[in-house]
Amino acid sequence: MIRETHLNIGLVALLMAIPVWALIADEPFIITLMTRAVVFALAAVGLNIALGLGGLVSLGHAVFFGIGGYAMGILAHHAQTYTPLAEWPLLIEGTKSMPVIWLAAIIASTLAAVVIGILSLRTAGVYFIMITLAFGQMFFFFAISWSAYGGEDGLSIYVRNGFPGLNTLVPVHYFGLCLVILLAALFLNARLAKSPFGLALNAARQTPARVETVGLDPTRLKLVAFVISGAITGLAGALFADLNRFVSPTMFSWQLSGEIMIFVIIGGVGRLFGPVVGALVFVALEHLLGGLSDYWHIYLGILLLLIVLFGRGGLIGILCGRERVHD
Amino acid sequence: MTDPILKTHALTRYFGALKASDAVSVDLRPGEIHAIIGPNGAGKTTLIAQICGGITPSSGRVEFMGRDITGLTTRARSREGLGRTFQISALAMEDSVLQNAVLGALGASGRPWRFFGPALKDSVLRDQAEDALRRVGLHDHLHKRTAELSHGQRRQLEVAVALTLHPKAFVMDEPMAGLGSGGSKQLTSFLDGLRAEAPILLVEHDMDAVFALADRISVLVYGKVIATGTVDEIRANAEVQKAYLGEDT
Ligand SMILES: Nc1ncnc2c1ncn2[C@@H]1O[C@H](COP(=O)(O)OP(=O)(O)OP(=O)(O)O)[C@@H](O)[C@H]1O
Numbered sequence: 202m203i204r205e206t207h208l209n210i211g212l213v214a215l216l217m218a219i220p221v222w223a224l225i226a227d228e229p230f231i232i233t234l235m236t237r238a239v240v241f242a243l244a245a246v247g248l249n250i251a252l253g254l255g256g257l258v259s260l261g262h263a264v265f266f267g268i269g270g271y272a273m274g275i276l277a278h279h280a281q282t283y284t285p286l287a288e289w290p291l292l293i294e295g296t297k298s299m300p301v302i303w304l305a306a307i308i309a310s311t312l313a314a315v316v317i318g319i320l321s322l323r324t325a326g327v328y329f330i331m332i333t334l335a336f337g338q339m340f341f342f343f344a345i346s347w348s349a350y351g352g353e354d355g356l357s358i359y360v361r362n363g364f365p366g367l368n369t370l371v372p373v374h375y376f377g378l379c380l381v382i383l384l385a386a387l388f389l390n391a392r393l394a395k396s397p398f399g400l401a402l403n404a405a406r407q408t409p410a411r412v413e414t415v416g417l418d419p420t421r422l423k424l425v426a427f428v429i430s431g432a433i434t435g436l437a438g439a440l441f442a443d444l445n446r447f448v449s450p451t452m453f454s455w456q457l458s459g460e461i462m463i464f465v466i467i468g469g470v471g472r473l474f475g476p477v478v479g480a481l482v483f484v485a486l487e488h489l490l491g492g493l494s495d496y497w498h499i500y501l502g503i504l505l506l507l508i509v510l511f512g513r514g515g516l517i518g519i520l521c522g523r524e525r526v527h528d
Numbered sequence: 529m530t531d532p533i534l535k536t537h538a539l540t541r542y543f544g545a546l547k548a549s550d551a552v553s554v555d556l557r558p559g560e561i562h563a564i565i566g567p568n569g570a571g572k573t574t575l576i577a578q579i580c581g582g583i584t585p586s587s588g589r590v591e592f593m594g595r596d597i598t599g600l601t602t603r604a605r606s607r608e609g610l611g612r613t614f615q616i617s618a619l620a621m622e623d624s625v626l627q628n629a630v631l632g633a634l635g636a637s638g639r640p641w642r643f644f645g646p647a648l649k650d651s652v653l654r655d656q657a658e659d660a661l662r663r664v665g666l667h668d669h670l671h672k673r674t675a676e677l678s679h680g681q682r683r684q685l686e687v688a689v690a691l692t693l694h695p696k697a698f699v700m701d702e703p704m705a706g707l708g709s710g711g712s713k714q715l716t717s718f719l720d721g722l723r724a725e726a727p728i729l730l731v732e733h734d735m736d737a738v739f740a741l742a743d744r745i746s747v748l749v750y751g752k753v754i755a756t757g758t759v760d761e762i763r764a765n766a767e768v769q770k771a772y773l774g775e776d777t
């Protein structure tokens with residue numbers, strides 16, 4: 202068995218080494234693939250906080266991913282067409298600045314997560330899954346019908362948005378930016394898991410009656426986890442749209458919600474680096490098998506089946522065994 | 529006579545046609561251990577859940593420290609100072625013993641909205657948790673996963689979590705169950721001292737413990753209190769003997 206810390210260090214090294222190699226070998230497409238993996242991982246880090254720590258099986262996380270994507274698309278669209286987003290009650294202009302776009306993505310997905318969370322957390326179990334799925338579908342069809350922003354066709358932007366001091370058009374610059382954000386999110390996730398909030402949330406997942414008996418509110422703990430989770434996935438959505446310079450209603454689709462969940466499950470639910478492993482494996486399979494067959498999802502399905510049947514802790518569980526208890 | 533800290537007024541609870549609590553009026557006075565005994569299914573746990581939250585009475589009231597708490601949530605009752613232990617351990621099984629105790633201390637602190645510093649390095653929380661674990665004799669198992677504890681040790685951890693709350697009254701549902709004779713003697717002497725800190729409403733099947741500890745005993749049969757009194761009074765009560773204690777006492 203490998204120590205989980207060692208595996209995590211190895212994964213970070215891998216995330217850095219592959220793009221460096223690609224740079225030297227002049228393989229920009231590999232860098233783009235790695236960026237895709239990193240952004241997917243970030244989306245799944247978000248879900249992992251709700252799912253792994255809070256036990257909330259959300260099949261609607263594409264809502265936040267899509268909101269982040271549209272935050273990017275809408276702001277950049279207004280900037281490139283020189284039209285204001287709103288003139289009343291105050292003038293809001295579009296922007297091509299990533300930090301501003303990220304902030305907008307985080308705020309919008311936070312608000313959505315508060316509303317969806319309050320409504321969904323009135324239910325539990327299968328009903329929770331269904332209601333989050335239903336929200337996903339609502340946003341999906343709303344985006345399709347929102348003709349001001351491309352409706353079914355989505356929105357394209359001409360050039361990637363900018364970040365002070367970097368040339369985001371250079372693949373490795375953008376990759377670096379995304380990687381730093383992913384690592385920051387993982388760091389926050391690690392701290393969160395051990396914090397007083399994380400401890401209470403962990404208990405709320407396992408035994409809500411106990412949490413109430415010590416005077417805390419398990420539902421509120423889960424709601425806060427859901428909101429943090431949605432905000433992170435929303436930020437990932439903005440990065441994803443910027444990577445593709447394109448956003449469309451498919452970012453809201455239930456398939457995407459399912460994929461984000463698949464990343465977490467493949468890597469290991471509740472494991473800090475589970476989302477990273479899951480996203481890397483997914484993007485690798487998509488690239489290697491996708492070239493061979495249009496039906497590569499069959500292999501993904503088989504992998505998923507094997508993991509769910511034989512390795513409840515995902516790939517990290519298979520490699521490292523059960524999670525150690527903190528001390 | 530001192531005023532009771534905790535008092536139920538004619539608590540009645542139906543489950544369909546079944547009357548699980550039938551006009552139960554019991555009280556708990558400062559410094560005492562009041563034992564509730566009764567056969568399986570008599571409605572002891574149902575009574576506790578109406579006192580501590582979880583089951584709403586069909587009628588009747590619960591009064592705690594002079595205040596009507598019948599309409600309060602479980603968490604509000606805990607914050608008012610009720611320390612409950614569960615008959616079927618409700619612990620975070622994947623977490624360590626220490627983490628479970630820290631959860632109690634965290635609840636008592638009322639400050640769970642801290643997202644960054646490690647909970648186990650918070651010296652206030654940790655001291656409270658370790659102190660409670662030491663008192664119940666679990667201090668050697670701080671970092672053991674709760675799922676790996678023996679049944680008896682889980683009962684001890686239940687008590688430890690309640691201790692971290694520093695409640696004004698304990699409400700314990702069969703803390704001795706499954707402890708074995710050594711463990712239950714140890715817990716008996718611990719509870720004996722604990723009543724000086726806060727009175728205990730003690731549901732218990734272990735008659736040795738009950739007779740050793742109780743200042744008063746109430747006997748619950750089919751949801752109804754058929755007798756309340758001192759150990760000697762209950763032992764001598766003919767109705768109780770017939771309904772519950774049998775010939776061997
Ligand atoms: N949620 C419920 N729904 C329906 N019936 C219930 C419920 N909870 C308890 N009962 C019934 O109420 C009666 C009292 O149950 P309770 O658990 O309070 O008994 P108890 O005295 O704690 O028993 P034990 O000694 O086995 O713990 C039993 O007949 C039980 O089946």
Ligand SMILES: [Mg+2]
Nearest residue numbers: 572573574615
């Ligand atoms: Mg019971």
